Amino acid sequence: MSIIDSLREAWPVGFPVMSAVFGAITGSFLGVVVERVPAMVREEAESDNLLFPGSHCPVCQHSLSAWENIPLVSWLALRGRCRKCRSAIPLRLFLMELVSALGFGLTACFIADAGTLFSLWLLAAFLLPLAMIDWRHQLLPDCLTQPLLWAGLLLHAVGHTLPLQDALFGAVAGYLSLWLIYWAFRLMTGREGLGYGDFKLLAALGAWCGWQALPLILFAASVSGIAGYFLFNKLNKNNQTISFGPYLALAGIGVFVSQLFAFTY
Template sequence: MWVSQGVDAALAGVLGLLIGSFLNVVIYRLPKMLERQWAADCAGIDGTEVPGAEPFNLMVPHSRCPQCGHAIRWHENIPVLSYAFLRGRCSACKTPISLRYPAVELATGLLFAWCVWRMPGQWGALAWCGFSAALLALALIDWDTTLLPDDITLPLLWAGLFAAILGWTGVTLTAAVLGAAAGYLSLWGIYWLFKLTTGKEGMGYGDFKLVAALGAWFGWQALVPIILMASVIGVIVGLALKFNNGLREGGYVPFGPFLAGAGFTAMFFGADAILRVVGL
């Protein structure tokens, strides 16, 4: 049994490496696709020419070196191995390749292997693999751009409800629905309280949807631990960035990565463990 489970986890890890390679594309291109779509919508409204007419999506154009335009060949795109073989540099111009690319691939592989090893049921494990991939992509997109795209948050929310219906997450449908509703309304209420008090927007609507998705996956009972831990992590990271002059313009730190971190913690250890960590 242990051997079979280990083989399944190893195969899931390989699949995760491949999915991680695709996540790198999603993380980089999806925000740019949204920006192009917004520009096209605005151009359509004022009657000007629509910019960026050339095809640009998750499949087209093929991956290229951003420095010299060298087309990435198949053997240069093998997860983790190609980075090591190329010694972290473009084969054409020798420009350094960001360490994030193999890190995302390796992280996704490890997450997939863990889900298959620890989560009960084949379909349940696959569901949590999808949850992990989506949450990782959202965390990095938000960190880079302060965006949490509906293209990922909303499918993640509906997938959580669907998984609850099928019994893949161990959360009842009632708890999942209440978690989604309470998750959205909780941050929505905080947003408006902060805005009415200060006149500023403390977070974006994408954060509401992400918390709603986490509520759908973990149930309403997990919302307080998740939001609490995300807030604690956010304060610590924010203070560290402030003391190291690492804050972006306006002093804004996106909340999505911290919500994602709390979501992963809940997946690994359970929501109750979060309360024990913070001493409650």
């Protein structure tokens, strides 16, 4: 029995609560990823990385003290504003902490196997910032899509639910299918309909879910993407570029979760 299983048995209510707290802390770190990685990728802020400089207000540079840096609590206590200059702390940072806390807490209630639970959390911890970064910047950084692909292959190499070759073919077929669509669209219309980041993200999802899941992921992403286009186009008139990444991410995690329940329950 693993440490996690013993912990869970000894403390059945505490385990989901602890998972939610871990989710909030993870969400807080993912917020840093979403805020900093685009500038790091574009080399706008060469000296910055995920750990340095420490958390600070981007407007007045005020360094956050420990109590201003508590996930969920600080944003609420400060009413979403910097303590020094009163400029707004983006709501998305609070929402990422909230979604992660709820997601980790709820999945801890329903998924019994610790390995499965951690693999789902790991997938979510990549897809959430990828979706947010693509939504805001039309960018799916390699520094996130590539480790996600390797993690999917490693997961199945150490005996998760799929044979490793399904994951491997999934990675290759995921990349190639969107690459073909990209070139077909480009030759027919002369325009670029997708970005290379989309190919890499679908390759990663193919590694996590297997090649058999790719048609379903693409179908679900396209349907939700079309729905999202009509829903958000009104809100966002100036921005005619739609990001496909958030919809791929949503479809990918949906399919992965449905596979977990199909395989293990």
